Amino acid sequence: LFVVIEMIMNYLLGAFKPACNISITFSDGKNRKQVPMKKENGQTDLVPLFQSQETLSGKVCIEPYQGKKVEHNGVKVELLGQIEICCPVSELLMAFVFSTEMYFDRGNFYDFTSLVRELDVRNYAPPPPINNSIKMEVGIEDCLHIEFEYNKSKYHLKDVILGKIYFLLVRIKMKNMDLEIRRRESTGAGANTHVETETLAKFELMDGTPVRGESIPVRLFLAPYDLTPTHRNINNKFSVKYYLNLVLVDEEDRRYFKQQEITLYRLKEDTSS
Amino acid sequence: MIADGAGEDEEKWLAAGAAAFKQNAFYMQRAIDSNNLKDALKYSAQMLSELRTSKLSPHKYYDLYMRAFDELRKLEIFFMEETRRGCSVIELYELVQHAGNILPRLYLLCTAGSVYIKTKEAPAKEILKDLVEMCRGIQHPLRGLFLRSYLAQISRDKLPDIGSEYEGDADTVTDAVEFVLLNFTEMNKLWVRMQHQGPARDKEKREKERSELRDLVGKNLHVLSQLEGVDLDMYRDTVLPRVLEQIVNCRDEIAQYYLMDCIIQVFPDEYHLQTLDVLLGACPQLQPSVDIMTVLSRLMERLSSYAALNTEVLPYFLQVEAFSKLNNAIGKVIEAQEDMPILSAVTLYSSLLKFTLHVHPDRLDYADQVLGSCIKQLSGKGKIHDTRATKELVTLLSAPLEKYNDVVIALKLTNYPLVLDYLDSENKRVMATVIIRSIMKNKTIIATAEKVEALLELIKGLINDLDEPQGLEVDEDDFEEEQNSVARLIHMLYSDDPEEMVKIISVLKNHFLTGGPKRLKFTIPPLVVSALKLIRRLPEEGDNPFGKEASVSATKIFQFLNQIIEALPSAPSPDLAFRLYLQCAEAANKCDEEPIAYEFFTQAYILYEEEISDSKAQVTALQLIIGTLQRMHVFGVENRDTLTHKAMGYSAKLLKKPDQCRAVYTCSHLFWLEDHETIQDGERVLRCLKRALKIANSAQQMTSAARGSTGSVTLFIEILNKYLYFYEKGIPQVTVESVESMIQLIKNEESLTSDPSAESFFASTLRFMEFQKQKGGVVGDRYEQIKV
Secondary structure, three states: OOEEOOOOOOOOOOOOOOOEEEEEEEOOOOOOOEEEEEOOOOOEEEEEEEEOOOOOOEEEEEEEOOOOOOOOOOOOOOOOEOOOOOOOOOOOOOOOOOOOOOOOOOOOOOOOOOOOOEOEEEOOEOOOOOOOOEEEEEEEOOOEEEEEEEOOOEEEOOOEEEEEEEEEEEOOOEEEEEEEEEEEEEEOOHHHOEEEEEEEEEEEEEEOOOOOOOEEEEEEEOOOOOOOOOEEEEOOOEEEEEEEEEEEEEOOOOEEEEEEEEEEEOEOOOOOO | OHHHHHHHHHHHHHHHHHHHHHHHHHHHHHHHHOOOHHHHHHHHHHHHHHHHOOOOOHHHHHHHHHHHHHHHHHHHHHHHHHHHOOOOHHHHHHHHHHOOOHHHHHHHHHHHHHHHHHHOOOOHHHHHHHHHHHHHHEOOHHHHHHHHHHHHHHHHHHOOOOOOOOOOOOOHHHHHHHHHHHHHHHHHHHHHHHOOOOOHHHHHHHHHHHHHHHHHHHHHHHHHHHOOOOOHHHHHHHHHHHHHHHHHHHOOHHHHHHHHHHHHHHOOHHHHHHOHHHHHHHHHHOOOOOOHHHHHHHHHHHHHHHHHHOHHHHHHHHHOOHHHHHHHHHHHHHHHOOOOOHHHHHHHHHHHHHHHHHHOOOOHHHHHHHHHHHHHHHOOOOOOOOHHHHHHHHHHHHHHHHHHOOHHHHHHOOOHHHHHOOOOHHHHHHHHHHHHHHHHHHOOOEOOHHHHHHHHHHOHHHHOOOOOOOOOOOOHHHHHHHHHHHHHHHOOEOOOOHHHHHHHHHHHHHHHOOOOHHHHHHHHHHHHHHHHHHHHHOOOHHHOOOHHHOOOOHHHHHHHHHHHHHHOOOOOOHHHHHHHHHHHHHHHHHOOOHHHHHHHHHHHHHHHHHOOOOHHHHHHHHHHHHHHHHHOOOOOHHHHHHHHHHHHHHHHOOOOHHHHHHHHHHHHHHHEOOOOHHHEOHHHHHHHHHHHHHHHHHHHHHHHHHHOOOOOOHHHHHHHHHHHHHHHHOOOOOOHHHHHHHHHHHHHOHHHOOOHHHHHHHHHHHHHHHHHHHHOHHHHHHHHOOOO
C-alpha cells in the first residue's frame, strides 16, 4: 500500500497552466531515509520514508511565474492517501488527512501517483507475542499422505521459513515438490469484490520421488522476494494476504497442493540497514 | 535397434547439456573475473541446472558431473577470495540458498559450506550436519548419489577427525563419523532405490548401471576407514553396527554383496578379528540371493593371510575363537539360505578349511570338524554333479595335502573319506591322483597296514570300478597313466617291520584283486616285487629262533604270491604272469624252498604250454625258462631232471630250425652249473651241442632246398662259441678235437665268404681265441692246444 501526501491548491484543475511553482522541503529532508519506488511508467524514483506516528514538518514554497500572480484564500496543507485500483473498478480516489496514523503500505496494483510529492510510509510491527507453528497432515487416500510443518505462522519480511515435509505414504511417482509464496489481494466489498492472486516465489524443495518415512527439509529465505506485510480488510476496502502453497508434481504433471495462510509483518529494521 | 537409437539420443542430449553447461560456465568465469558475486551465482546456478537432466545414463551423467566438479572448484576459490575481500561467509551461505531450483542450490550450498568450514567461522561439524541434512531434498537416485558424492568429496579433508585442523573441543570425531555414516546411509538408500525404478524389462541394464555407481557408495566406507579417530572401539561400537544395519535393512542383493565385501576390504584385519561376531552375525540376515560365499571366503582369505604374515597375532585368533565363530556363521548362513547352491556351500567350507589350516595348523580336529560340517551339508544330496562344485570339492580335499605335505595327516581326518565319497567316480579318480602325486612328491612313506587301508579307501577310485556306471569311457592313455601312478605308489607303502609289511601287502592284495583284469596287470607286478623284496629281507631260516612258527615266513609269502599271480589274467599278456612265476621261483630258490620253486616252475610251464603260442614269444619265454632254471640249485636231481627235460622238449618243438638250434645249444648250460658239482654233466652238455649242430645242418639244408642257396653259417659259429665256452671251463667231454673239427667245418662252408656279417663274426671268434691264448695261465694253455 501506498500513501500520498498531496498539497492541493485552490487554483488547480488542469485546464490552466499553473501560475506558480510549488515546492516542498521537509525540515529533515537531507537526513531522511529515502527508498526507491516504482512509478507507473516503470521508472523508479526515490521518495522519503516516513513511519506512522511521525510528524511531518517542513516548508512549502509557492513561487508565481514571472508576470503571473496567484490569488488565494489561504494555503491549506492536506495529507492524502490514495488507493488506486485499476480495472474493473473505475478509479477510486480517497483523500484523507492523516493526523495520527498512516497505515498504508505500498502494493502492486494500487500504484500511486502524486501530483506534488510522494512519500513512502511503512508500518513497523514488533514481533508477534504468539507465533505458533503450522503443522498439518494431508493426503489422498491410498495414494499420498504427508505431514508438513512450518516453524511459524507469522514471518517478518526478511525471515526464513523453516520446516519439514514428512512422507507417510507415497504411491505416486513424483517429479518434484515446490513451495510457493502466493499473495492474494482483494479490493471492494460485497458483490464488487475483486480478488487477484499472484505467485511471488516458486521454490523447489525436492527433486524425485521419496519413499515412505523420508523427511524433506524446508528452508526458504524470504528476503529475495518482493513481499509486503499482510493487511486485513483495511477500511473495508481491501486486504493483502499471503499463503504458502506446497505443490507436489507427479510424473504425469498432475499437481497436488495444500495452501496455508501465513502472516507477514515488517520488523523494525536496524537503523544501520 | 531401439537401444542404439537410445544411445544416439543420449549422445545428443549429453552434447546439448555440455554445450549449455559450457556457455554458463563461461559467463560464470566472466563474472568471477569481474568480481561480480551476484552474476557468478546466477550463472553457476544456470550451469548446474544442466545436472537436473533425467535423460542421461550414469556413465554420461558422470561426464557432466565431472565438468561441474571442475567448475565448482573455481567457484570455491572465488568464494574464498570474496570472504577475504570482506563478504561475510554467513551471508554467502545464505545467498546461495536463494536459488529456486534445488539441485543447483545444493551444489552451491556444499561449495559455500566448504568455504564456510575453511574460514572456521562455525564448527565444521555444524556445517557438515546442515549440509548432509539439506541434501535430503534430492530424492532422485542418480542425482542424489552424485550430489552426495560431491558432498563427500568436498568434505573429505574437512572432517573434524582427530588431528585434523577442524577438530573441535570434545569428541568431534564422533561428529565426523556420524556425518559420513549418514551420508553413506542416504547414498545407499538412493542406490538401492534405483533398482526399483523403471520397467522390469530393463532390469539387467539397470543392474549394470548400478554396478557402475557402486564405488560412489563404497567410497564412504573408505573414508571411514581412513579416519584417524576410528579406532577399534569406535569401529566396534559405532561404525560397524551402523553400517551393517544399513546393509541388512536395505534388503538389496547387489548392495549387500558389494558393501559386505567393501567392509572386509577397507577395514583392517585386526578389526575384523575383534568384531567377527558382529560381522558374521549379519551374514545370515542378508538376502538369500546374495553371494555370501564369496564374501565369507574373502574374509577368511584375508584373515588367513593376516595370520600368515603376523604370527604374533595368532593368540588373538584363539582368544576370539575365530574358527568356531566362522564355522558357526557358515552353518547359519547355509541354514538361512535354503536354496543355496551346493557350490557355494562347498566353497565356503573350502575357504574355512584353508583358513583353519593356515591359522591353526596344529588343530587337526578343526580341519576334521570342517569336513564334518561339509558332510552334513552334502548328506542327502547324493553324488554331486555340478562340475564346479566337484572341482571345488577337489580343491577342498587337496587343501590338507598341500598344507601338510603329508598324506598321513590327511589319513587322520576321519571325515576325509566321507567327504570324498560325494565325488562322482571321475572326480574320485582325479582326487586319488592328487593324493598319489602328493605322496610321490613328498616321498611320504606309509608304514602301517591301517593307514594303507585308509589310503586305499581314499584312492579307491583308481583301485576299482566303484560299482557304478562309468559316465564316460575313460581315455586309455589316462587310465594307463593313473594305474602307473598306483603302481608307483605301492613302493611308498613300506614298513621296516616284516610283520607289518606282510599286513600291508595283504591289504593291498585284498584291494587290488577287486580291481578287475584291466588294472591287475599294472598293480600286481609291483606288488609281487614288493613281496619279493620282503622275502629278501627276511632273516635266514636258521637264524630265526622261532623257526617256521614265526608269523612271517617266506613260505606264507610265497603262497600269497602264488595266489596273486594266479589272479593275473592270462589274456592278453600271459607272459606277465609267466615272468612273475619265474621270478618267484628264483626267489624260492634263494630261500631253499624246493617244493615252492618247483610249483612256480610248474605254473610257468603250464602257462608256456597253454597260453604262449606265438613262436616269437615262445623263443623269448624259453630263454627265460632256461636262464632261470640254469641258476636254480634248490632242486633235487629228480625235479631238476624233470624240468630240464621239459625245457629240452620245448626247445626241440620250436617252429623254426634256427630257433630250435639256439634253444638246444642254450640248454647245454642247464647241465653245467659252476660251483655246483651235482649239476655238472659234461656228457649231456656235449649231447646238447651235437644235437644243436645236427639241427643247424638240417636248417642249412632246408634253406638251400627251399631257396636254392646255402643258409647262413652263423649258427655254426654260435655253436663253436658254445664249444669254446665249455672247453674253456674244462669239461672233459669237450675235447680239442671237437673244437678243431668245428672250426674246420665252418672254414669249409663256402657260404662263409658270401656273408659279411658271418665272416666278421667268425673272425672275431678267432681273434677271441688268439686273445685268450695270449693271456696265458690255465686258460691260455688250453687255447694253446687248439690248432686252427
